[in-house]
Amino acid sequence: MRKMNKFGLAASLSLGLVIAGCGAEEDNAGNNAADNAGGNNAAEENNAGENNAAENNAGENNAAEENDAADNDGGEASGNVGEELDYTITGIDAGAGIMSATDEAVETYELSDWDVTASSDAAMTQALADAVENEEPIIVTGWTPHWKFSSFDLKFLEDPEGVYGEAEDIHTFAREGLEEDMPEAYQVLDNFQWSEEDMGEIMMEIQDGTDEVEAARNWIDNNEDTVAEWTDGVEEVDGEEISLVFVAWDSEIASTNMIALVLEDLGYDVSMDPLEANFMFQAVSEGEADAMVAAWLPLTHEHLVEDYGDSMEDLGANLEGARTGLVVPEYMDIDSIEDLQ
Numbered sequence: 001m002r003k004m005n006k007f008g009l010a011a012s013l014s015l016g017l018v019i020a021g022c023g024a025e026e027d028n029a030g031n032n033a034a035d036n037a038g039g040n041n042a043a044e045e046n047n048a049g050e051n052n053a054a055e056n057n058a059g060e061n062n063a064a065e066e067n068d069a070a071d072n073d074g075g076e077a078s079g080n081v082g083e084e085l086d087y088t089i090t091g092i093d094a095g096a097g098i099m100s101a102t103d104e105a106v107e108t109y110e111l112s113d114w115d116v117t118a119s120s121d122a123a124m125t126q127a128l129a130d131a132v133e134n135e136e137p138i139i140v141t142g143w144t145p146h147w148k149f150s151s152f153d154l155k156f157l158e159d160p161e162g163v164y165g166e167a168e169d170i171h172t173f174a175r176e177g178l179e180e181d182m183p184e185a186y187q188v189l190d191n192f193q194w195s196e197e198d199m200g201e202i203m204m205e206i207q208d209g210t211d212e213v214e215a216a217r218n219w220i221d222n223n224e225d226t227v228a229e230w231t232d233g234v235e236e237v238d239g240e241e242i243s244l245v246f247v248a249w250d251s252e253i254a255s256t257n258m259i260a261l262v263l264e265d266l267g268y269d270v271s272m273d274p275l276e277a278n279f280m281f282q283a284v285s286e287g288e289a290d291a292m293v294a295a296w297l298p299l300t301h302e303h304l305v306e307d308y309g310d311s312m313e314d315l316g317a318n319l320e321g322a323r324t325g326l327v328v329p330e331y332m333d334i335d336s337i338e339d340l341q
């Protein structure tokens with residue numbers, strides 16, 4: 001059984017944030033899955049703020065529709081989109097790299113009228129779901145792999161200035177000394193590589209209501225050959241403790257639960273601690289945690305790798321072709337971040 005909260009204050013702070021955004025009052029000592037799953041559902045109850053925002057938009061949306069009509073007559077879409085949205089981009093946790101990138105986008109594209117609200121992945125997707133249900137406009141900080149692209153018709157806004165970079169890879173990092181201390185786990189972490197589709201399967205199942213550990217287990221059961229490649233020649237261990245850290249982004253909830261199970265199947269006693277992004281890097285760099293599979297590079301977590309990367313080991317990409325940017329529903333008639341000017 002996985003354990004939580006090795007990180008005491010940092011972990012509970014982070015959980016506090018996640019929970020504050022979500023209202024999942026699961027026992028901290030309980031299984032992560034419960035907490036995070038709570039996080040997903042709970043978005044509904046707790047994003048009072050978000051929902052209100054959505055309602056406000058609804059109010060504005062009537063006007064928006066009229067404005068759209070005007071647009072079709074050759075009016076300027078952009079000004080109206082700003083007004084419809086109260087010049088608000090719906091963000092996620094303040095520590096996420098995509099939030100810094102969005103601040104930069106605001107500067108680069110001269111969007112000084114716009115605010116980027118911080119919330120959480122769960123709150124952002126709830127706001128997105130509410131907007132899509134009512135065909136209201138919304139702009140979110142978004143990324144793939146993420147289940148929202150399977151659940152809703154969405155598009156990335158073009159980013160001609162390349163603020164969000166090109167395709168990103170998700171890297172695995174280990175603390176210094178892990179290779180000597182836990183060669184078996186190190187080997188598996190080093191071998192771990194999968195695809196956007198793989199990660200998406202777990203994310204989608206969780207989103208459809210399956211407990212995250214169960215969703216990860218189902219993926220492992222359905223992909224025995226892939227997992228066998230990662231564990232090929234690796235000896236089993238006898239209850240050695242290993243700690244993984246992650247951030248409660250849906251993509252990382254999927255990957256971390258999955259790799260944790262693979263390590264458990266090898267005999268490890270795995271703890272998983274959700275932290276804010278900088279604490280996740282810090283924990284591995286200071287050797288408080290053993291590893292993480294959640295570093296987005298070259299751009300999204302570049303600043304964190306600059307701060308912490310020298311005292312940890314980059315085991316390379318576990319997933320290639322990820323992407324971040326500003327995301328809107330297909331029905332919005334803007335295509336580029338420049339349209340927000």
Ligand code: PBE
Pocket residue numbers: 092095096097098099142143249251277296300301324
């Ligand atoms: N994300 C998902 C993270 C990396 C993983 C894009 C929200 C971030 O922006 O830091």
